[in-house]
Structure formats: C-alpha cells, structure tokens
Amino acid sequence: MRKIVIAGNWKMNKTVAESVKLAADVVAAARDVRNVVVAIAPTYLALAKVAEVVKGTNVRLAAQDVHWENQGAYTGKVSADMLKEIGVDFVIIGHSEQRTYFGETDETVNRKVKKVQSLGMTPIICIGETLAERKEGRLEAVLTTQVNGAYAGLSADEALRTVIAYEPVWAIGTGVTASDDEAQEAHAFVRGLLARLYGDNVAQSISIQYGGSMKPENAAGLLAQKDIDGGLIGGAALKADSFLGIVTPGSRSASSLSVPRQATGLAPGAAAGRTGAPGFSSLRLRAPDSGSAPDARPDHPANLRLGACAQRTVLGSPGFYWRPRLA
Numbered sequence: 001m002r003k004i005v006i007a008g009n010w011k012m013n014k015t016v017a018e019s020v021k022l023a024a025d026v027v028a029a030a031r032d033v034r035n036v037v038v039a040i041a042p043t044y045l046a047l048a049k050v051a052e053v054v055k056g057t058n059v060r061l062a063a064q065d066v067h068w069e070n071q072g073a074y075t076g077k078v079s080a081d082m083l084k085e086i087g088v089d090f091v092i093i094g095h096s097e098q099r100t101y102f103g104e105t106d107e108t109v110n111r112k113v114k115k116v117q118s119l120g121m122t123p124i125i126c127i128g129e130t131l132a133e134r135k136e137g138r139l140e141a142v143l144t145t146q147v148n149g150a151y152a153g154l155s156a157d158e159a160l161r162t163v164i165a166y167e168p169v170w171a172i173g174t175g176v177t178a179s180d181d182e183a184q185e186a187h188a189f190v191r192g193l194l195a196r197l198y199g200d201n202v203a204q205s206i207s208i209q210y211g212g213s214m215k216p217e218n219a220a221g222l223l224a225q226k227d228i229d230g231g232l233i234g235g236a237a238l239k240a241d242s243f244l245g246i247v248t249p250g251s252r253s254a255s256s257l258s259v260p261r262q263a264t265g266l267a268p269g270a271a272a273g274r275t276g277a278p279g280f281s282s283l284r285l286r287a288p289d290s291g292s293a294p295d296a297r298p299d300h301p302a303n304l305r306l307g308a309c310a311q312r313t314v315l316g317s318p319g320f321y322w323r324p325r326l327a
C-alpha cells in the first residue's frame with residue numbers, strides 16, 4: 001500500500017515573512033485534501049515559523065537537508081534533533097543540488113537517512129541521472145548505485161519508512177520534463193531495484209515521487225503512470241495556486257471518497273514529531289500495484305480526472321480502501 005506524496009521544495013527562496021504567507025496560502029488551499037500527503041519544505045530559517053502555520057492542519061513540514069551527527073562543530077549545519085523538535089515530518093536527502101554543489105555522496109545520504117529515521121521522521125531520498133549519464137547509457141547504473149548506497153544497511157521495515165524522489169537532473173529547474181514514458185520507465189526500474197533488495201511487497205509499498213519541472217500542465221500525465229506516486233516540486237511550489245494545481249486532484253478525491261480524515265493519516269496534528277502519533281508508515285493506505293493498466297489506483301489524480309472514483313470501495317476498516325484491479 002502506498003500513498004501519493006506531493007512535496008514543495010522551496011529551495012533558497014522566500015524570506016521568513018514570505019514563507020509564512022505562502023504556507024498560510026497552501027494550508028488554506030489544501031484544507032480539504034485528504035488522501036494525498038501534502039508537504040512543504042521552506043528554508044531552515046523559516047522552518048520554525050512555518051511549523052506554527054501548518055500545526056494542526058493537513059499540510060506537513062519538510063526540511064531540505066540535515067546533518068547526520070547529533071551536534072558539534074559543523075558550521076552551517078542543522079541536526080535531526082533540531083528538526084524533530086519543531087515538528088518536521090519529512091527530510092529531503094541527497095537532492096541533486098546537494099550532490100552537485102555541496103559534495104553530497106551516497107555515503108552521506110545513507111548516514112542522513114539512518115539518522116532521520118532513528119527519530120521517526122521520513123526521508124525523501126533523491127536520486128537521478130545527469131543528461132550526460134543518460135546519453136552515455138548509464139541511467140540504470142547510476143540509479144542502481146544511488147539506491148544501493150542510500151539503502152545500505154536498512155532493514156525492510158526501515159525501507160518501508162522512506163520515500164524516493166526520482167529527479168532526472170536535466171529536468172530540474174530547466175522547464176524540460178521527462179516524458180511520461182521516460183519517467184515511468186525510470187520509476188519502474190527503481191521499484192525493481194527495491195524489489196531486488198527487499199522483495200516485491202516492500203517495493204510496492206514505497207512511494208516514488210517524480211521531480212523535475214513538474215507543473216499543473218504536465219502533472220496529470222506524469223501522475224497517471226503506475227509507478228509515479230507523487231511529486232517533488234520546485235519552481236511550481238513557489239506559488240500556492242500552481243502547487244495546488246498539482247495537488248488538486250487529490251483534493252477532489254477527498255471530497256468524493258468521504259474517508260474519515262483521521263483514517264487518511266492526515267488528522268490535524270497527527271504527524272510524527274508533533275504528537276508522537278505513528279509516522280509515515282501509517283499513511284501508506286493503498287494496495288500494491290498489480291496490473292499493467294495505465295493506473296488502477298482509485299485515489300490517483302489521473303483516475304480522478306478520468307472519473308474512476310466511482311469504482312472505489314471503502315472498506316469497513318476506517319479509511320482503508322483498495323483500488324480496483326483493472327488489469
């Protein structure tokens with residue numbers, strides 16, 4: 001079972017005041033979103049203020065990075081404890097900008113993942129190839145190295161408490177997006193890597209976001225792919241309306257499904273780190289993929305758009321529902 005996770009990565013944008021305003025706009029616009037996990041990642045400087053804005057709402061707080069040590073002489077860095085203290089749920093780790101400009105390696109990604117997990121937060125592990133790597137036919141080798149590196153030493157249980165963001169580097173901030181097919185192909189490959197490491201059930205339960213110039217105009221097509229479970233959004237997350245233009249299908253889903261809010265894992269204040277409630281693992285509500293249909297997930301934005309929500313079945317157990325198998 002896995003969940004659609006749409007996270008806004010604000011990067012080094014927005015002052016504290018602007019961040020508070022944008023967070024408030026996102027909270028207002030996402031008020032009815034229930035079966036899509038919505039998260040925003042402001043700068044470290046704005047995190048504490050934004051935490052106050054999102055507290056008790058269905059918008060989750062994400063950080064853009066973390067250090068793997070608890071404390072000490074690491075000028076400019078922030079520890080996982082510090083993030084946990086202010087209510088961070090997700091931590092973006094291994095973003096390509098970190099890898100390219102700040103010396104992030106698969107080994108440091110792995111250390112950060114373990115540290116974040118040890119405190120009950122969910123890492124969003126970024127992977128992806130450069131244009132040169134893709135052209136040289138090294139896509140699979142690069143993704144294999146990055147996935148193996150990030151998950152080194154993680155148990156299946158720990159792997160279940162991760163999110164992956166597949167972000168082709170050449171698509172980030174360039175306006176060029178991977179085609180739906182290119183993205184799906186890479187996502188399926190990544191899921192295959194996870195299956196090799198942890199078995200198919202675990203692999204089918206891990207959400208894999210797409211990132212790289214995702215925007216309202218191309219989101220539906222990307223999200224329609226069976227192995228794409230959300231997005232990590234940069235530029236389009238800097239305005240509430242374009243961000244919500246990617247999240248909105250999930251919002252429609254919420255109103256048509258009548259799933260109790262709590263059952264979606266999005267109960268106000270229920271986020272790990274704020275109340276001690278279960279972490280992200282409790283949010284994975286969807287059944288594993290089974291078929292080769294374009295996408296049979298009832299809560300999938302593409303299906304919502306296509307009107308497939310009529311086929312949904314809400315089971316007796318609160319909030320759990322299974323998508324119909326079309327294949």
Ligand code: PGA
Pocket residue numbers: 009167171172173174175211212213214232233234235236
């Ligand atoms: P972009 O950034 O949407 O601006 O391409 C995505 C990311 O870097 O996570």
